[in-house]
Amino acid sequence: MTMDAASKIRKQFAFLAELDQLKSVIRQSPLINRTRYENSAEHSWHLAIFAIVLSEHADGVDPLAVATLLLVHDIVEIDAGDTPLHDPGRDIGVVNIKERDAARRIFGLLPEPQATHLLSLWEEFEANETPNAQFAKALDRLQPLLLNTLTDGGTWTRNNITQEQVMQRYGPVIEGASKSLWVEAAALIRRHFSKVEGAEEAKTDSVESNV
Amino acid sequence: MTMDAASKIRKQFAFLAELDQLKSVIRQSPLINRTRYENSAEHSWHLAIFAIVLSEHADGVDPLAVATLLLVHDIVEIDAGDTPLHDPGRDIGVVNIKERDAARRIFGLLPEPQATHLLSLWEEFEANETPNAQFAKALDRLQPLLLNTLTDGGTWTRNNITQEQVMQRYGPVIEGASKSLWVEAAALIRRHFSKVEGAEEAKTDSVESNV
Numbered sequence: 024m025t026m027d028a029a030s031k032i033r034k035q036f037a038f039l040a041e042l043d044q045l046k047s048v049i050r051q052s053p054l055i056n057r058t059r060y061e062n063s064a065e066h067s068w069h070l071a072i073f074a075i076v077l078s079e080h081a082d083g084v085d086p087l088a089v090a091t092l093l094l095v096h097d098i099v100e101i102d103a104g105d106t107p108l109h110d111p112g113r114d115i116g117v118v119n120i121k122e123r124d125a126a127r128r129i130f131g132l133l134p135e136p137q138a139t140h141l142l143s144l145w146e147e148f149e150a151n152e153t154p155n156a157q158f159a160k161a162l163d164r165l166q167p168l169l170l171n172t173l174t175d176g177g178t179w180t181r182n183n184i185t186q187e188q189v190m191q192r193y194g195p196v197i198e199g200a201s202k203s204l205w206v207e208a209a210a211l212i213r214r215h216f217s218k219v220e221g222a223e224e225a226k227t228d229s230v231e232s233n234v
Numbered sequence: 235m236t237m238d239a240a241s242k243i244r245k246q247f248a249f250l251a252e253l254d255q256l257k258s259v260i261r262q263s264p265l266i267n268r269t270r271y272e273n274s275a276e277h278s279w280h281l282a283i284f285a286i287v288l289s290e291h292a293d294g295v296d297p298l299a300v301a302t303l304l305l306v307h308d309i310v311e312i313d314a315g316d317t318p319l320h321d322p323g324r325d326i327g328v329v330n331i332k333e334r335d336a337a338r339r340i341f342g343l344l345p346e347p348q349a350t351h352l353l354s355l356w357e358e359f360e361a362n363e364t365p366n367a368q369f370a371k372a373l374d375r376l377q378p379l380l381l382n383t384l385t386d387g388g389t390w391t392r393n394n395i396t397q398e399q400v401m402q403r404y405g406p407v408i409e410g411a412s413k414s415l416w417v418e419a420a421a422l423i424r425r426h427f428s429k430v431e432g433a434e435e436a437k438t439d440s441v442e443s444n445v
């Protein structure tokens with residue numbers, strides 16, 4: 024082995040060890056079994072499989088390219104932390120600067136030209152211009168949506184988010200990349216909120232019958 | 235949307251929701267920050283990035299194909315549990331039967347031909363015959379090796395595994411797929427065990443000087 028290969032591998036090992044920290048970045052979404060909140064590493068794994076399984080419902084996307092974007096899209100959170108979708112105090116300008124610095128530092132641990140290549144994948148995701156990036160962003164909305172509908176509302180309940188807000192925050196991103204996925208996702212959202220309403224009416228009824 | 239597309243998406247959603255359980259399958263390896271043990275979902279994410287970053291050190295492999303094998307390789311653990319490499323009581327025959335049943339059930343949640351396609355990826359990994367599968371298996375040994383050397387021996391210390399046993403259990407699988415990765419990995423192993431020996435000699439010395 025040349026010295027060059029050895030020093031390359033050492034840099035790659037340092038990068039891969041650094042990534043371990045993404046397993047400790049905690050998101051707002053609960054696991055479906057509600058034992059704890061999801062971390063960004065397992066979330067990224069889940070999303071990569073969403074890409075492999077669901078890409079047939081989007082036009083002009085390459086399933087493995089979408090999966091790759093999703094595998095790297097959250098790595099910047101090692102430095103910048105997770106920015107919850109429903110956080111009213113989030114300042115996207117500040118977040119963007121932090122994430123860009125994080126991307127330079129973390130992907131910069133790799134040897135060239137790999138550092139530049141992985142940085143460009145993260146930039147492709149962020150720029151949201153290619154069909155692959157747009158579909159990756161859609162899946163990044165769809166996955167927590169699915170978890171929320173399976174955990175009595177998850178982050179929606181926790182943040183007092185209405186059905187209208189959910190439709191606004193998830194709809195355009197998902198529907199823009201796949202109409203058929205949005206039809207099914209919207210049905211899950213409506214079913215969730217009609218259950219919530221049903222439960223609230225039942226509560227009101229039982230209070231009234233106690234009066 | 236045709237009824238057919240709708241029923242396909244519902245099956246795919248059911249499969250993706252089922253996968254959430256892999257986040258609760260706990261492995262023996264500690265995280266590098268030692269706050270807890272690793273789960274199989276985040277382990278699979280980590281491995282997929284190992285594939286993307288390290289494939290240049292193996293001959294005749296396709297990085298994204300290797301990543302895909304690694305994304306699906308542990309899904310069977312949802313039913314069959316994790317089988318630790320250093321468990322002296324593990325019965326590989328029994329494990330194989332359990333994992334095969336698990337693969338049929340879980341991938342069988344998907345619509346065809348996707349169910350058969352994903353099952354075939356898991357079978358390719360298990361059969362360990364293609365260069366992609368052999369490299370995927372090598373990374374599945376390399377990742378815990380790296381974590382162990384960064385956590386004072388991790389699963390080796392926990393299971394009283396000697397340097398010779400480590401060389402035997404990791405060497406052929408990694409070296410068979412990539413000589414240059416094995417050179418660097420073996421150096422990390424030797425450095426770990428020489429530190430352990432150094433610490434034990436220091437202990438013996440201080441006991442002797444107390445006598």
Ligand SMILES: [Ca+2]
Pocket residue numbers: 307308374
């Ligand atoms: Ca494994």
